[in-house]
Amino acid sequence: MYEKNGEKYFVVDSHMHYWDASPENWVEGAEQYAKGWIECFHAYQGLGPAETHQPIEEFQRVSEDQLMREVFEEGYVDKAIFQSTYLREWYKNGFNTTERNGSLFEKHPDKFIVNTRFDPRDGDKGMREFEENTKRFGAIGAKLYTAEWNGDSRGFKLTDPEAYRFLERAQELGIKNIHVHKGPTIWPLDKDAFDVSDVDHAATDFQGLNFIVEHVGLPRIEDFCFMATQEPNVYAGLSVVIGGLMHARPKFFAKVMGELLFWVGEDKMTFGSDYNIWTPRWQIEGLVDWDYPSDEFSDYPRLGTEGKKKILGLNAAKLYGIEVPEECRLPAPGEGAQLVDEREVAQA
Amino acid sequence: MSISFLTRPAAGNGADDAEVVGRVWEALRSVRDPELDADVVSLDFVASVELTSTGPGSGHVAHVSLRLPTYFCAPNFAFLMVADAWDAVSTVDGLVDVEVVLIDHFASEAINAGVAARAGFVSSMAGTEVGEAVSELHELRRTFTERALMAGTDLVVRPLMRDGATPEQVAAMTLADAPPSADLDRLRARRQELGIPSEDTDPLVVDPSGATVGVDALPLHLRKARSYQVGVDANTSICRGQLAVRYGL
Numbered sequence: 209m210y211e212k213n214g215e216k217y218f219v220v221d222s223h224m225h226y227w228d229a230s231p232e233n234w235v236e237g238a239e240q241y242a243k244g245w246i247e248c249f250h251a252y253q254g255l256g257p258a259e260t261h262q263p264i265e266e267f268q269r270v271s272e273d274q275l276m277r278e279v280f281e282e283g284y285v286d287k288a289i290f291q292s293t294y295l296r297e298w299y300k301n302g303f304n305t306t307e308r309n310g311s312l313f314e315k316h317p318d319k320f321i322v323n324t325r326f327d328p329r330d331g332d333k334g335m336r337e338f339e340e341n342t343k344r345f346g347a348i349g350a351k352l353y354t355a356e357w358n359g360d361s362r363g364f365k366l367t368d369p370e371a372y373r374f375l376e377r378a379q380e381l382g383i384k385n386i387h388v389h390k391g392p393t394i395w396p397l398d399k400d401a402f403d404v405s406d407v408d409h410a411a412t413d414f415q416g417l418n419f420i421v422e423h424v425g426l427p428r429i430e431d432f433c434f435m436a437t438q439e440p441n442v443y444a445g446l447s448v449v450i451g452g453l454m455h456a457r458p459k460f461f462a463k464v465m466g467e468l469l470f471w472v473g474e475d476k477m478t479f480g481s482d483y484n485i486w487t488p489r490w491q492i493e494g495l496v497d498w499d500y501p502s503d504e505f506s507d508y509p510r511l512g513t514e515g516k517k518k519i520l521g522l523n524a525a526k527l528y529g530i531e532v533p534e535e536c537r538l539p540a541p542g543e544g545a546q547l548v549d550e551r552e553v554a555q556a
Numbered sequence: 557m558s559i560s561f562l563t564r565p566a567a568g569n570g571a572d573d574a575e576v577v578g579r580v581w582e583a584l585r586s587v588r589d590p591e592l593d594a595d596v597v598s599l600d601f602v603a604s605v606e607l608t609s610t611g612p613g614s615g616h617v618a619h620v621s622l623r624l625p626t627y628f629c630a631p632n633f634a635f636l637m638v639a640d641a642w643d644a645v646s647t648v649d650g651l652v653d654v655e656v657v658l659i660d661h662f663a664s665e666a667i668n669a670g671v672a673a674r675a676g677f678v679s680s681m682a683g684t685e686v687g688e689a690v691s692e693l694h695e696l697r698r699t700f701t702e703r704a705l706m707a708g709t710d711l712v713v714r715p716l717m718r719d720g721a722t723p724e725q726v727a728a729m730t731l732a733d734a735p736p737s738a739d740l741d742r743l744r745a746r747r748q749e750l751g752i753p754s755e756d757t758d759p760l761v762v763d764p765s766g767a768t769v770g771v772d773a774l775p776l777h778l779r780k781a782r783s784y785q786v787g788v789d790a791n792t793s794i795c796r797g798q799l800a801v802r803y804g805l
Contacts, residue, residue, distance in 0.1 A: 241662060244627035244628060248626045248628055251625075251626060252798070254797070254798070254800075254801035255797045255798070255801070357687070360687065361687075362687040426790065426791065426794070427591065427787055427790060427791030428787060429786065430784050430786070433783055452794055452797075453790065456793070456797050457790075457793035457794075460786075460790045460793045463786040463789060464786060464790050467782075467783050467786050470779075471783070
């Protein structure tokens with residue numbers, strides 16, 4: 209929890225990682241990709257405040273102690289949601305697997321939620337792994353990385369028939385939230401990696417799932433925004449938006465926030481630190497203090513304390529059914545983010 | 557003999573060479589990143605321009621190195637920039653050959669070899685480690701020129717609205733009604749690339765198909781145009797930030 213000026217903010221970090229990108233984990237023959245990937249992430253860290261920058265060796269693999277300190281002790285986070293990114297083509301044991309994240313969850317079950325993942329190109333074997341992990345960690349969320357390399361393939365779409373098979377199974381297994389990576393870092397060869405039309409279709413066809421578009425489709429936020437206004441079960445995941453812009457480019461951050469508040473609205477935006485790219489502390493402090501820097505932005509919707517509370521934790525708490533302490537709740541229950549079951553009931 | 561210029565040279569010593577190098581830099585200003593709608597020189601994507609000469613009076617060979625903000629930047633856009641740079645520099649007088657290479661990128665080898673062989677994107681990627689491509693990039697280029705048109709519309713029209721122009725007035729305006737500016741020139745250029753009329757008497761606000769936008773549809777059209785512009789801005793700031801971190805600029 210974060211407290212400022214007598215206001216108490218319940219914080220859900222809905223997009224973070226526990227990765228191993230150390231050279232010992234690089235796949236032989238693919239070292240340049242493994243190295244390129246983590247260096248790319250490291251350059252993103254450079255967009256945060258200087259005092260938070262880490263040497264590359266430390267950045268490649270933080271210890272459990274460091275993660276627990278930076279996220280929960282120094283970082284105000286009440287509940288953190290692990291998102292998986294496998295990248296087995298480049299990292300022997302995977303970059304940030306459900307199992308690796310799950311190892312921390314099992315030690316600190318009150319602190320974490322583990323999201324699983326699937327890759328429709330992995331076929332039946334992948335389906336079994338997805339089912340096992342979903343059950344093992346009680347997952348109600350999954351992360352999809354559509355630009356991931358897999359054998360000869362350089363990406364997939366949610367609308368691929370195999371992907372639909374997995375989404376159907378996900379619903380049966382009790383998954384509620386699909387986090388889709390639409391943003392940097394890796395690009396398929398000739399497709400537009402940020403094309404969100406596949407999310408648009410899937411969100412229409414799978415009303416029992418929420419789709420949280422991580423990184424809001426950056427750099428194509430406008431396509432994301434136009435789509436999100438049409439789909440009640442599409443949310444804006446703010447990972448990279450806050451970390452990559454708020455400190456480094458405050459004016460552009462204000463514009464992006466203005467656009468998101470205008471098209472998507474504060475009820476459907478969720479905070480994610482993208483740890484260990486950035487630590488949560490400065491992002492949370494900065495967002496709570498944030499306002500538009502000048503009159504130039506006067507035609508964008510304002511973001512008040514209530515909206516900040518929703519973005520920092522209350523929206524994600526609803527999506528994941530997380531109990532929020534009385535002192536951190538809003539005075540009156542608003543509309544906004546809901547577990548899909550509740551929305552369906554409300555609509556019925 | 558080899559002369560290296562990491563930045564644009566001042567006129568003076570080696571004036572002939574310097575002049576040719578200057579022309580190469582100027583030519584590179586016509587090459588843009590299709591996503592950011594900005595030229596590769598102002599984006600600092602040109603790492604170096606170098607001239608070599610095989611002997612007196614034999615002309616120069618230009619060697620251009622391009623760099624991008626990250627190792628994994630989109631290979632399709634990278635390919636377009638390398639190919640466009642090749643085309644642009646080839647028009648410079650006083651050169652007998654041109655070499656353009658992309659450095660520090662996961663697909664450098666495939667892109668450099670493909671562009672050097674004047675091959676299309678699909679055949680350049682075929683059989684390489686970075687994967688197979690399924691389509692050429694003409695459509696991608698058009699898509700991004702359309703986006704540039706939308707973003708450019710915001711840059712030109714929003715100041716007019718801020719100064720009090722009504723939707724009715726804007727919907728009736730021609731290109732000649734907007735005050736001259738670099739943004740207006742760029743908007744005209746993008747329209748021309750898309751085959752949309754861009755004479756003084758043509759309407760100021762059109763959609764990416766070239767159709768006029770009526771007064772009823774105008775507010776939403778301009779609202780969307782603004783979103784495109786914000787997208788370009790945000791993207792550019794992230795790219796510039798990463799390039800600076802990567803190369804210590």
